[in-house]
Amino acid sequence: MSGSTKSRGGLLRPEKGDAAHRVTFVELFFDLVFVFAVTQISHSLIEHQDALTLAQTLILIGAVWRVWVDTTWVTNWLDPEHSRVRGMLFVLMLLGVLMSSAIPEAFGDRALLFAGTMVTLQLGRSVFTALAFRRARPDNYRNYLRIIVWNLGTSVLWISGAFVPDETRLWVWLAAVIIDMAGPRLRFAVPGLGRSDVDSWNVSGEHMAERVSLFLIIVLGESILITGGSFADGNLGPLDALAFLAAFTSTVLMWLLYFNHGQEHGSDYISESSRPGVVARAAYTYIPILLVVGILLTAVADEIVLVHPLGGDEGPGLERWTAGLICGSSIVYLLGNLLFKHAVGLRWLKSHLAGAAALLVLALTFSSIAPLLLSWLANLILVAVVVSDHVSHRRRTRESVSPGAA
Incomplete structure (x- = not known):
């Protein structure tokens, strides 16, 4: 134009x-x-x-x-x-x-x-x-x-x-x-x-990246509202406090997975692309729906953990449903981040694939344990992915500046 x-x-x-x-x-x-x-x-x-x-x-x-x-x-x-x-x-x-x-x-x-x-x-x-x-x-x-x-x-x-x-x-x-x-x-x-x-489709990459990021903030905000509302309505006992911390921690980890490094890299990548419309179609039109689904399902899982931290007597069907929500929501969110980061020029991140696989094993193997414990175990897997993602980012940064330094 x-x-x-x-x-x-x-x-x-x-x-x-x-x-x-x-x-x-x-x-x-x-x-x-x-x-x-x-x-x-x-x-x-x-x-x-x-x-x-x-x-x-x-x-x-x-x-x-x-x-x-x-x-x-x-x-x-x-x-x-x-x-x-x-x-x-x-x-x-x-x-x-x-x-x-x-x-x-x-x-x-x-x-x-x-x-x-x-x-x-x-x-x-x-x-x-x-x-x-x-x-x-x-x-x-x-x-x-x-x-x-x-x-x-x-x-x-x-x-x-x-x-x-x-x-x-x-x-x-x-x-x-x-x-x-x-x-x-x-x-x-x-x-x-x-x-x-x-x-x-000659879009402003910077504008598109910021708009999608703001929508994800909205969805993360819903998770905070559910967590805070359920905790306020609870008994405020030790289990309630641990469930609240688990829910809040999962929200923070989801924020870190996208915003710590991915959001800025994506914004830079689409802004510098010669075909921003193609990047926007994949990275900012299709893939974010996985992130939205992952966050919303996590909010629902957090509500279950807050209300029934030790589970209930409803039988194995509900146990599998709860385990599927707790681990499945994080799997969807990890895969969304994996696809997004690949769409904006990064290699396939093994940490995200390994994290999704570990969560799947967790859901299939430990579906009968207390939802509160399962939630914390899922959070530990996400912590490992966040740390690995940060290490990979620092390595990429060093590799990108080393030729200039030489």
């Missing part, structure tokens, strides 16, 4: 200067809707701990993530400080609040409210963005025409799914999420309109 954005389209972000990369206050304001959405999702699984609710939760996470990340791509190109773009975000916020309010009953009586608001949000934003690009950036305009076609296709599934029985709705909406997720990978191919050119 060349020339000044202001001369080419008043709704577009400047291409140079701080404004090209800055995360604006209205974007942070927009994120508050997703604080509500994340709370609704996590509490639904806490209240109904079974495989069906877990499957429904994963579908809802996928839907909410697509809404948020698609909007992030838009605000990477459009200027949130422009009054019309800001107005669009306010409308999206309203729709997002309505959508989030329906989450607990999305597979029940409020299915149409959830699907209808989400479809309106997705289509409305895409149409607005296409019109903003129409004269200033023809390639992006055609890209959003394709996206609108994809939005229309999945809208049929979302809306029709709201009218079918609950059991069928799960499969219809799963298909909608899969198609939504496949769009960027297939470059929104549409007969007659062709495929999008990923080189036209």
Whole structure:
């Protein structure tokens, strides 16, 4: 791209200067809707701990993530400080609040409210963005025409799914999420309109990296809220204190795994890439959903540990469920970090693979031990991965500066 954005389209972000990369206050304001959405999702699984609710939760996470990340791509190109773009975000916020309010009953009586608001949000934003690009950036305009076609296709599934029985709705909406997720990978191919050119996805890497990081902070914040709320409602005895410390420690370890070194490296990598759109598609569109799922499932596992630190008398089925949540959530989060770090130019990290394998063995071998002890053992594995990651980072730093020093 060349020339000044202001001369080419008043709704577009400047291409140079701080404004090209800055995360604006209205974007942070927009994120508050997703604080509500994340709370609704996590509490639904806490209240109904079974495989069906877990499957429904994963579908809802996928839907909410697509809404948020698609909007992030838009605000990477459009200027949130422009009054019309800001107005669009306010409308999206309203729709997002309505959508989030329906989450607990999305597979029940409020299915149409959830699907209808989400479809309106997705289509409305895409149409607005296409019109903003129409004269200033023809390639992006055609890209959003394709996206609108994809939005229309999945809208049929979302809306029709709201009218079918609950059991069928799960499969219809799963298909909608899969198609939504496949769009960027297939470059929104549409007969007659062709495929999008990923080189036209010229995003600000710094902005994209910071936006995704802030969303992860939101999800980590939900984990803190659950931990603090459960501890405040507990008996405040020694076991409660140990469970609280285990939950808080797991949250800190998850923060360290992503933010200690990975976040900054990822931001630098995408900012320096000649094809930032390709990096953003993998590292900041697809992979973070694993991190989000890992954190949310960890929050649910922490709630179980806080309420039943020594387990209960419900039988081996619940023991396996609890062990699966405690260890499985950390496995998902580790694999998400592994894929993210590889997507931003690092080698496959053996420490992350070893940690995931150790957690799997822990879940399969020690599912019958007290949840509190299992939680601390899982934390010890994460500590080992964090330490190994830090050592690897220092080694890479020394290797990168040694040629210059010579």
